[in-house]
Amino acid sequence: MSAQIHPSAVVDTGATLGTGVRVGAFSYIGPDVEIGDGTEIGPHCVIQGPTRIGRDNRFIAQCAIGGEPQDKKFGGERTELVIGDRNTFREFVTVNRGTGNGGGVTTVGDDNWLLAYVHVAHDCRVGNQCVFSNNATLAGHVEVGDHVILSGFAGIHQFCRIGAHAFIGMGAFVNGDVPPFVMVAQDGYGRPRGINSEGLKRRGFDAERIAAIKRAYRALYVSGATLDDARAKLAELAGDSDDVRALLAFIDAGERPLLR
Structure with a gap:
């Protein structure tokens, strides 16, 4: 079955859509975007390239995928976003491409759930079968292992690593590496920790x-x-x-x- 594209959607001639891809109303698919078989792009989504998306993913609505990194050092160099298979991206999720000095690629693995307003910044590496609850945020260069849960409003500082099977509680702000299997909970408000x-x-x-x-x-x-x-x-x-x-x-x- 060929791709089904809503009449109001815009798909650049430089994009490649697999079999059975569906593109909803008012969505935009830019050049140098590859979308695998069976993936669903809901209404009002924007997907920019270079971005590679696997099969059977769901982008529910208003997602912004593959945009330029939010990094002042980014100079327009070619960088990529690579997404695996069977992921779900809920409303207003944002995932940015990598940076030239940060490895050049942001990756999201397979079978992940990214709920509303989740942000995955440049050069992050997300494993498989993770759940990121509403408003969870990864700063740049964060590595997340498999089966990790980020509760709502959790925030991960740049360059941190979250080990497999870790659980980050609601509203917790993580500024160090979290070993596998460990739970992290919010612990009061921020306090001064030295000068910048x-x-x-x-x-x-x-x-x-x-x-x-x-x-x-x-x-x-x-x-x-x-x-x-x-x-x-x-x-x-x-x-x-x-x-x-x-x-x-x-x-x-x-x-x-x-x-x-």
Whole structure:
């Protein structure tokens, strides 16, 4: 059976559709997209290439698949998205292609369920038979093993690995590797964990400026001082650093309690 394409859908002449593929109303299939036999593309979906999709997948509605990576370093180089067989992508799921300096390919295996508003970022590698619940998010370069469950609103930091059969609880934010079979649960709200040294370096801050900011951080968060005593110490440190003066001014101008 040939592909069934709704009259309002747009399928680029550079796309390849297998036997029995169905494309719903107002969907767009771009060039350099290959879609395997029996796959269903629901209404208002956008699939951009280069993207390779296996057989018997379901894209329910409003999915954005194979778009450019959300990475400022991306320069338009050729990168890909590769999706296996029998996956289900619910409403508003987004899956981005890879980046040139991140391996170039985002992959999703077989028999996965990605529920509404799930996001899979560039260069991620997702295994088989996983369930990602609503609004679960993978940042770039995340590796997910087989049979992993991400509960609703779970967020995985870039470059983390989630081992096979792991379970990530609702709303949990993961910023380290999770071994196979392990459960992870939300544990309170975020707390300060040091300064953004790498980001400062990328923005041209030299070692002396960063060292001054680290001293200010230790005075505010590590010393155990009260906020008033920490503010007094910052005032001393501010004499030698415009950055510490800016930090102190920020604290003094605040209307909400300082996160400590």
